[in-house]
Amino acid sequence: MSSKFDSYQKRRLQSSYFSVVISIALVLFMVGILGLVLLKSTLVANRVKEKVAITLFLKDDVSSKNRNDLKASLQKEAFTKRIIYTSKEKAAKIYSKEIGEDFLMFLGKNPLKNGIDVYLKADFVTPEKMQELEERFQKNAFIADVSYDKPLINLLTKNIKRISFWLLVVSAFFGLVAMILINSSIRLSIYSKRFNIKTMQMVGATKGFIRRPFIWQSIKLGTLGALIALLGLAVIVYYVDKYAPSLELLKDYITLGYLVGGVLISAFLITWISTYFATQRFLNLQTDELYY
Template sequence: MTTSFDSFQKRRLQSSYVSVVVSIALVLFMIGILGLVLLKSTKVANHFKEKVVMTLFLNDDVTKEQLEELKTTLKKESFTKNLLYITKEEAAKAYKKDLGEDFLQFLGDNPLKNGIDVYLNAAYVTPEKMLEIETKYQKNELIAEVNYDKPLVNLLTKNIQRISFWLLVLSGFFGLVAIILINSSIRLAIYSKRFNIKTMQMVGATKSFIRKPFIWQSIKLGLLGALISLIGLLILVYYVDKYIPTLELLKDYVALAYVSAGVLFTAFVITWISTFFATQRFLNLQTNDLYY
């Protein structure tokens, strides 16, 4: 009879562990997907930002030495990602191609100016920072005009801020759901051992001594769930990269490393905290209260 009861208890405990691992794996899988979306959305946003061009049109009397000095200065600026010098002849050819006719035949002279296209680092592509750069270089005696697409920059900034806000709200929601679900699963697993906890306490074991094995057990279950979720994420990333190769998910080792570290860290922290408070609750209960 005792052996049969022990087997029943063992199966019940194993079933409890399996449910904890599955719950943790599913929740962390969702968090991992959200983490990838956040990281890739930032990369995509930066990609579009770094396509914005600020053109510095030069005065006609700028010498070759002055041009090289200006280019050197621009390259040293923290906002510069890349720059491209375009002569007025090259600009005329580009306009001719776009218009489909040679406008120089009507004008006679080339009214365009030599210019430097400055591609900015993503952090500087905001209306405020680009205005600062524009103001700074408009004062330069070598530059006739500073030009960039202000409506595009404003629209890009607003859309990115709006998307970032909702992604953060979604992240907060999923984070809260993760804490609640993992905490509930661990509390249920520890609930089945509440009498063991109280027995150990009654024979003189300290609270920290009682908590320690439960915490380590939960951490191991959490890390196992995290590994299962990471395997699922890798499978998902493989198929997404296969059908949408432009995202380059498999090649983005930094993003994958951040997500993996985040999943493992989340599993460790939430299981540790949840187990600590769950065991503390049963340690503080009176023996009669364990039956309710």
């Protein structure tokens, strides 16, 4: 009879552990997906920003040497991602192709100017910093005019800030939900052992001694759940990289490192904190309160 009861208790305990691991894995999987979206959204936003350029139109009397010196100095600037030089002849051909006729035949001369498109690094694509660059370029003796799409920059900056804010809000919300769900699963698991906790306390075991094996057990379960969640995330990353190779997920080791580290650390912290307070609650209860 005793062996049957022990077998029943063992199955019940295994079922409890299984439900805790699955709960942790599912929650961390969802949190990992949100974390991946949040991390990659920054990369996508930066790529969009780095397609923005300031065009510098050069004066007609600028010599080839001065033009090359200007290009070299721009290439060394901290704000420069890349530069593209377009001669006035090439610009005329592009413009003629766009309008469908050779406008030079009517004008008799080329009114366009040699231009340098300066593509900026993402950190410098803001209305304030681009305004500062514009003022700086206008003081250059070789530059006749400076042009960039100010309304586009304002709209781009505003939308990126708005999207980033809501991504953070949604991530924080789901992070809180994750903590509550994992905490509930662990509390239910410890609830089934509340009488064992009280018995150990009554025979003189300290709170730290009683709490320690529960914390380690929960951390093990949390780590197992995190590994299962990471396995699911690996499948998602593989297929996203397969169908959206431009995101370069599998090559972005920094993002993947943050993702793996975030999931493992979250599993450790949440299980440790939840188990600590759950065991503390039952340690502080009186014996007759354990039945409620």
